[in-house]
Amino acid sequence: MVNKILAGVGIGIVALGLAALAVFGMKNLGNGIDIKPIEALITDGKPDEAKAIIDQIAEKKPGAKTIGKIYFGIASAYENKNDLVKARDIYQLILRKHQNIENISEVQDKLGKLNIAILFSKTMTDKDTLYEVEPGDTLIKIAKKFGTTVDLIKTANSLKNDNIKARSKLKISKAKYKILVDKSQNVLTLLRDDDIIKVYRVSTGENNSTPVGNFKIINKIIDPVWYTEKAIVPAESPDNVLGSRWMGFNLPGYGIHGTTSPEKIGQQATKGCVRMLNAEVEELYKIIPAGTEVTIVD
Numbered sequence: 229m230v231n232k233i234l235a236g237v238g239i240g241i242v243a244l245g246l247a248a249l250a251v252f253g254m255k256n257l258g259n260g261i262d263i264k265p266i267e268a269l270i271t272d273g274k275p276d277e278a279k280a281i282i283d284q285i286a287e288k289k290p291g292a293k294t295i296g297k298i299y300f301g302i303a304s305a306y307e308n309k310n311d312l313v314k315a316r317d318i319y320q321l322i323l324r325k326h327q328n329i330e331n332i333s334e335v336q337d338k339l340g341k342l343n344i345a346i347l348f349s350k351t352m353t354d355k356d357t358l359y360e361v362e363p364g365d366t367l368i369k370i371a372k373k374f375g376t377t378v379d380l381i382k383t384a385n386s387l388k389n390d391n392i393k394a395r396s397k398l399k400i401s402k403a404k405y406k407i408l409v410d411k412s413q414n415v416l417t418l419l420r421d422d423d424i425i426k427v428y429r430v431s432t433g434e435n436n437s438t439p440v441g442n443f444k445i446i447n448k449i450i451d452p453v454w455y456t457e458k459a460i461v462p463a464e465s466p467d468n469v470l471g472s473r474w475m476g477f478n479l480p481g482y483g484i485h486g487t488t489s490p491e492k493i494g495q496q497a498t499k500g501c502v503r504m505l506n507a508e509v510e511e512l513y514k515i516i517p518a519g520t521e522v523t524i525v526d
Contacts, residue, residue, distance in 0.1 A: 275305035296329030340426030379514035431503040443477040
């Protein structure tokens with residue numbers, strides 16, 4: 229009975245909001261949108277009701293600049309309620325349909341952080357499956373079965389070691405990841421089934437020396453040794469420019485790696501590889517398995 233009453237109250241709030249919109253907002257659709265009724269709902273911690281109203285407006289006037297701003301407020305309200313999936317979905321909507329918002333770079337940044345937070349947590353999405361461990365399973369075996377990484381399985385399930393028990397359940401990512409590097413912008417975009425997961429600032433080759441084309445990650449190394457023409461530079465050496473991780477392409481000598489020069493991120497400053505901040509290359513390393521496709525464009 230209580231649930232029915234609460235549901236009725238929720239429906240009533242949306243109805244009142246729509247009615248208020250009809251009075252205060254719809255008449256202004258030609259020149260602008262009165263967002264006060266929606267802002268009141270957001271302030272009151274009612275993002276579902278606010279979203280129901282702005283969805284109606286967006287259908288009638290999708291190009292209005294105010295719409296993106298309102299959706300941003302709704303996404304922030306979902307974040308405050310720790311509803312990360314709903315917040316992420318709204319930020320994705322803004323990037324797809326309302327890019328005329330002034331703080332679009334902030335939207336992109338928030339989306340990236342939310343995607344990683346969800347990916348690295350036990351929160352399930354339609355890109356995950358809840359897998360029941362079978363007798364004889366290992367994390368390596370499960371990772372190969374689903375095309376993911378042991379690191380991602382351990383992180384998402386808060387596993388401190390590689391030990392798993394039969395009949396326990398694990399969140400497993402079933403998505404296919406791809407990487408796009410844009411040399412003109414010095415950015416690396418991580419894609420999941422063609423959806424943007426996160427955009428990273430990177431360094432590419434000086435004098436435009438990073439090769440263009442389609443490649444694959446064929447090896448992954450933690451704390452890589454740097455083999456130069458003149459010397460072998462150990463991982464712990466401050467002269468090792470590879471940083472904390474290496475993900476090598478099927479093009480000898482090229483790959484994605486960390487850095488000892490974080491101040492040069494965003495510049496064309498490498499010998500041809502793609503260079504990332506160490507914390508970010510470690511994050512990417514956890515997510516992508518060997519075999520991941522990498523596309524590099526001018």
